[in-house]
Amino acid sequence: xxFSLRTLLLxxxxxxxxxxxxxxMAEATAAMQGEALATSSVPAVQPDAGGAxxxxxxxxxxxxxxxxxxxxxxxxxxxxxxxxxRDTVCTRCHDENxxxxxxSLYQTAHGVKADxxxxxxxxxxxxxLKHLAGDSGASKRPAPDVVFKKGAYPAxxxxxxxxxxxTCHKGGNRTHWLGSQHESNQIACNDCHTNHxxxxxxxxxxxxxxxxxxxHKEQQADTHKISTHPIDxxxxxxxxxxxxxxxxxxxxxxxxxxxxxxxxxxxxKRGPFLFEHQPVTEDCTNCHTPHxxxxxxxxxxxxxxxxQECHDGTHASGTPxxxxxxxxxxxxxxxxxxxxxxxxxxxxxxxxxxxxxxxGGYLQR
Amino acid sequence: xxxxxxxxxxxxxxxxxxxxxxxxxxDAEAAxxxxxHNNCLLCHGTDREKVGPAFHxxxxxxxGNAQAEAKLINHLTSGEPAKFPDGHTQPHMIINTTDxxxxxxxxxxxxxx
Numbered sequence: 001x002x003f004s005l006r007t008l009l010l011x012x013x014x015x016x017x018x019x020x021x022x023x024x025m026a027e028a029t030a031a032m033q034g035e036a037l038a039t040s041s042v043p044a045v046q047p048d049a050g051g052a053x054x055x056x057x058x059x060x061x062x063x064x065x066x067x068x069x070x071x072x073x074x075x076x077x078x079x080x081x082x083x084x085x086r087d088t089v090c091t092r093c094h095d096e097n098x099x100x101x102x103x104s105l106y107q108t109a110h111g112v113k114a115d116x117x118x119x120x121x122x123x124x125x126x127x128x129l130k131h132l133a134g135d136s137g138a139s140k141r142p143a144p145d146v147v148f149k150k151g152a153y154p155a156x157x158x159x160x161x162x163x164x165x166x167t168c169h170k171g172g173n174r175t176h177w178l179g180s181q182h183e184s185n186q187i188a189c190n191d192c193h194t195n196h197x198x199x200x201x202x203x204x205x206x207x208x209x210x211x212x213x214x215x216h217k218e219q220q221a222d223t224h225k226i227s228t229h230p231i232d233x234x235x236x237x238x239x240x241x242x243x244x245x246x247x248x249x250x251x252x253x254x255x256x257x258x259x260x261x262x263x264x265x266x267x268x269k270r271g272p273f274l275f276e277h278q279p280v281t282e283d284c285t286n287c288h289t290p291h292x293x294x295x296x297x298x299x300x301x302x303x304x305x306x307x308q309e310c311h312d313g314t315h316a317s318g319t320p321x322x323x324x325x326x327x328x329x330x331x332x333x334x335x336x337x338x339x340x341x342x343x344x345x346x347x348x349x350x351x352x353x354x355x356x357x358x359x360g361g362y363l364q365r
Numbered sequence: 366x367x368x369x370x371x372x373x374x375x376x377x378x379x380x381x382x383x384x385x386x387x388x389x390x391x392d393a394e395a396a397x398x399x400x401x402h403n404n405c406l407l408c409h410g411t412d413r414e415k416v417g418p419a420f421h422x423x424x425x426x427x428x429g430n431a432q433a434e435a436k437l438i439n440h441l442t443s444g445e446p447a448k449f450p451d452g453h454t455q456p457h458m459i460i461n462t463t464d465x466x467x468x469x470x471x472x473x474x475x476x477x478x
Contacts, residue, residue: 135453141455
């Protein structure tokens with residue numbers, strides 16, 4: 001069959017016309033449906049019991065919404081909008097191209113915009129009007145009111161830096177912050193804590209010792225000795241014993257005394273015992289060094305030298321401790337000397353932390 | 366022989382077209398890193414104007430200017446005064462690098478945008 005030019009043109013026109021009419025019909029149908037939606041009767045939004053309307057020009061709440069009123073007003077907008085607008089003063093420059101993380105704050109609890117309690121940039125860094133305005137006379141833009149980390153500007157004084165956090169984070173574990181060892185040594189909150197990153201290392205038990213060890217190198221070395229608490233194994237963190245924010249006890253321990261702190265895990269040493277060993281009830285660190293030691297178990301010195309720091313004489317104490325504790329032991333006719341027992345005091349005096357046995361006056365049973 | 370000659374011509378033409386693109390891509394990455402570390406991007410957006418003009422605006426301004434590279438290098442290293450939108454002037458921040466090749470790379474990248 002010969003295919004003429006006329007036939008071709010005719011078929012193309014017909015195809016185009018049919019496609020166009022199908023498209024316009026579809027559009028008309030959609031438009032009609034849209035109109036139907038727009039003019040459907042929506043009941044007017046009632047003000048809630050608090051008296052405030054829940055509508056704003058841009059954000060219309062669904063008619064049947066039972067969500068609480070977040071304090072939105074028509075003029076200002078929602079708390080999230082207010083917060084975002086306030087932050088743009090800073091984020092118009094300090095955006096995703098910042099060399100140091102800034103916007104990652106919004107991945108943290110400090111970046112929950114919809115909660116009016118969370119701080120804006122200027123809540124912590126100060127209004128910084130000089131920084132915003134610039135200064136023709138200066139060699140560079142003036143620093144913000146509070147600089148937390150040394151970068152283009154030197155960091156602010158530690159007390160000023162900590163004050164910003166203390167506006168919200170005070171009391172509780174931080175009751176003893178003022179005058180504590182860290183605070184007295186010019187350490188501020190952000191020297192350990194990271195705010196602008198979703199991972200705050202000190203709040204992760206496995207990563208926390210690493211932060212403490214940036215300064216506490218001796219303790220880091222101790223944790224690599226033979227006998228140690230399982231810090232390297234990730235089973236214990238520094239904050240299991242210490243409260244770095246300040247403490248009523250010594251050495252920033254969580255509890256009021258050393259023994260109380262140790263008893264939180266080693267409760268079997270608490271007693272009370274029938275026959276007590278006084279250095280045990282007084283302070284565990286009389287014999288032990290908690291961070292690590294090459295003398296198992298976490299001892300400062302080896303027996304018999306450790307025992308001989310208090311118990312001198314051929315065989316330690318000459319006077320029996322308890323009424324039932326007398327008599328010769330191990331078939332010996334007199335008080336055995338330390339050498340006789342191979343300098344292993346604890347071979348016989350096993351209940352060194354205290355004894356509940358009526359015959360335990362020498363802490364042997 | 367003719368075939369071989371034609372092949373060689375074709376390959377060399379392709380190389381001339383492709384190689385500059387490869388070298389430009391490498392430059393861009395290094396330049397971006399340098400810009401970010403020196404806080405250039407705090408004031409100069411790559412695609413939008415911030416406190417300072419965007420890089421593509423700078424490139425447009427200096428298009429066809431033979432002195433552009435030298436001028437910009439001088440601008441980054443001399444601390445000459447820069448005018449801000451609110452009217453105040455301030456010395457432009459001096460870039461923290463003495464490597465001339467790095468500096469040239471950065472300026473070339475800006476001018477290519």
